[in-house]
Amino acid sequence: xxxxxxxxxxxxxxxxxxxxxxxxxxxxxxxxxxxxxxxxxxxxxxxxxxxxxxxxxxxxxxxxxxxxxxxxxxxxxxxxxxxxxxxxxxxxxxxxxxxxxxxxxxxxxxxxxxxxxxxxxxxxxxxxxxxxxxxxxxxxxxxxxxxxxxxxxxxxxxxxxxxxxxxxxxxxxxxxxxxxxxxxxxxxxxxxxxxxxxxxxxxxxxxxxxxxxxxxxxxxxxxxxxxxxxxxxxxxxx
Amino acid sequence: xxxxxxxxxxxxxxxxxxxxxxxxxxxxxxxxxxxxxxxxxxxxxxxxxxxxxxxxxxxxxxxxxxxxxxxxxxxxxxxxxxxxxxxxxxxxxxxxxxxxxxxxxxxxxxxxxxxxxxxxxxxxxxxxxxxxxxxxxxxxxxxxxxxxxxxxxxxxxxxxxxxxxxxxxxxxxxxxxxxxxxxxxxxxxxxxxxxxxxxxxxxxxxxxxxxxxxxxxxxxxxxxxxxxxxxxxxxxxxxxxxxxxxxxxxxxxxxxxxxxxxxxxxxxxxxxxxxxxxxxxxxxxxxxxxxxxxxxx
Numbered sequence: 001x002x003x004x005x006x007x008x009x010x011x012x013x014x015x016x017x018x019x020x021x022x023x024x025x026x027x028x029x030x031x032x033x034x035x036x037x038x039x040x041x042x043x044x045x046x047x048x049x050x051x052x053x054x055x056x057x058x059x060x061x062x063x064x065x066x067x068x069x070x071x072x073x074x075x076x077x078x079x080x081x082x083x084x085x086x087x088x089x090x091x092x093x094x095x096x097x098x099x100x101x102x103x104x105x106x107x108x109x110x111x112x113x114x115x116x117x118x119x120x121x122x123x124x125x126x127x128x129x130x131x132x133x134x135x136x137x138x139x140x141x142x143x144x145x146x147x148x149x150x151x152x153x154x155x156x157x158x159x160x161x162x163x164x165x166x167x168x169x170x171x172x173x174x175x176x177x178x179x180x181x182x183x184x185x186x187x188x189x190x191x192x193x194x195x196x197x198x199x200x201x202x203x204x205x206x207x208x209x210x211x212x213x214x215x216x217x218x219x220x221x222x223x224x225x226x227x228x229x230x231x232x233x234x235x236x237x238x
Numbered sequence: 239x240x241x242x243x244x245x246x247x248x249x250x251x252x253x254x255x256x257x258x259x260x261x262x263x264x265x266x267x268x269x270x271x272x273x274x275x276x277x278x279x280x281x282x283x284x285x286x287x288x289x290x291x292x293x294x295x296x297x298x299x300x301x302x303x304x305x306x307x308x309x310x311x312x313x314x315x316x317x318x319x320x321x322x323x324x325x326x327x328x329x330x331x332x333x334x335x336x337x338x339x340x341x342x343x344x345x346x347x348x349x350x351x352x353x354x355x356x357x358x359x360x361x362x363x364x365x366x367x368x369x370x371x372x373x374x375x376x377x378x379x380x381x382x383x384x385x386x387x388x389x390x391x392x393x394x395x396x397x398x399x400x401x402x403x404x405x406x407x408x409x410x411x412x413x414x415x416x417x418x419x420x421x422x423x424x425x426x427x428x429x430x431x432x433x434x435x436x437x438x439x440x441x442x443x444x445x446x447x448x449x450x451x452x453x454x455x456x457x458x459x460x461x462x463x464x465x466x467x468x469x470x471x472x473x474x475x476x477x478x479x480x481x482x483x484x485x486x487x488x489x490x491x492x493x494x495x496x497x498x499x500x501x502x503x504x505x506x507x508x509x510x511x512x513x514x515x516x517x518x519x520x521x522x523x524x525x526x527x528x529x530x531x532x533x534x535x
Contacts, residue, residue, distance in 0.1 A: 004345075005331070005334075005342055008333055008334055008338060009331070011333075078329055078332065079327035079329035080329050081293075082293065082326075085291065085293045086291055086293075086321070086323040088315055088319040088347070089346075090311060237294040238288070238294065
């Protein structure tokens with residue numbers, strides 16, 4: 001039943017983000033597909049999808065923050081934490097379910113808009129390669145994990161009804177700015193999400209192998225931050 | 239055989255920096271009784287309850303609830319299966335409807351009683367499809383009570399349960415608590431509504447500045463506490479009445495008021511010996527006892 005609670009808590013925010021991003025990106029692909037350039041330039045068409053991917057990346061950063069904020073510290077701020085903590089569940093259990101639900105929703109706000117863009121492009125007569133779509137999604141998810149873990153940590157250590165997402169947005173901005181320099185950009189999560197490590201500007205396609213060093217580093221870092229978030233909530237006094 | 243206490247604490251302490259919210263609390267709450275937990279604002283009642291439920295960690299000391307240690311997270315989860323709790327803050331989940339929060343809570347426990355749920359829904363007239371954020375404070379309190387009272391827990395812990403209820407609501411609450419108690423549920427509740435506590439409590443614990451200053455049964459309190467009003471032709475010195483059990487003496491004109499926590503017979507005897515022209519012994523209310531006890535400390 002904790003799944004039910006987590007779903008009800010995030011449902012509104014999640015659906016607004018999902019429908020908003022899907023509609024925006026799907027419509028943009030549809031609109032740009034009517035421009036004459038793509039009729040003669042295949043790379044232009046692929047770049048439309050790449051542009052769509054960048055839009056998904058940027059908007060999913062906002063969505064991650066909206067989806068992830070909540071949990072026990074926010075409940076404490078609004079006076080509902082006692083009800084949750086009196087339930088016959090450990091804090092680890094409470095956090096695990098919340099993390100699982102928000103992770104699924106985070107992935108959904110990446111996968112569903114991409115699926116919409118894919119279907120719109122197919123409807124317009126250009127079937128995009130599934131492998132390219134999967135490549136984009138893998139990069140989106142890899143970079144998105146970092147931002148997800150930052151939002152989760154903020155919601156696990158910062159008290160207040162709306163303070164955590166503000167702190168999280170600030171942290172995201174700092175990470176994106178700090179890792180924007182030469183040599184660091186390949187480990188900039190936003191750059192990875194936008195496909196920057198593999199994007200060929202001439203063909204409009206992602207090329208080469210998946211960036212395994214980044215994926216490994218991001219996965220490890222995310223795991224560490226998630227564990228830290230759980231520990232923070234377990235140690236917290238309510 | 240002495241029944242195991244439902245709540246037991248030993249030298250339980252909680253400090254926030256230099257401020258000691260709870261100071262060496264030794265509680266022993268017997269099963270199958272209604273225990274009123276009284277104290278002024280900031281006395282440490284909610285802090286104690288939160289420690290019992292594992293929401294905050296004791297600075298030192300320890301305790302158990304239903305035989306499970308309060309500082310063991312695994313035991314605490316097991317304990318909470320058998321404890322229903324209504325917190326001081328009854329905001330609940332604003333994003334759920336009444337029906338959703340009932341469905342959610344029902345699924346979390348195995349001791350849910352659908353018949354009681356239906357009965358309380360009718361009594362409290364709660365709108366099932368309304369969001370909790372749209373409920374009044376009184377309605378939210380009723381809903382929080384419904385979520386706790388629809389179960390058959392071993393122990394019911396209530397923190398200011400009557401807060402926000404109108405007189406009819408308070409009456410219904412008291413009736414529900416007595417009914418729960420008669421079915422074998424131990425009840426431990428904090429309240430500022432002393433008259434209501436006096437009506438239903440079997441035991442009284444009074445906390446003041448984090449310390450337990452009274453732990454007694456209501457029967458003992460009713461039997462031992464007395465207000466003795468004496469009239470003398472010439473009032474004797476107060477020292478004459480400073481006997482064991484005498485808590486306070488006030489003299490006004492020819493009248494002397496003696497407040498005693500016991501030994502009222504000795505006071506009456508002394509008054510007769512000192513030729514009192516009028517001796518009036520009256521029982522005192524819990525409110526008087528509470529005010530007297532807290533003021534003394």
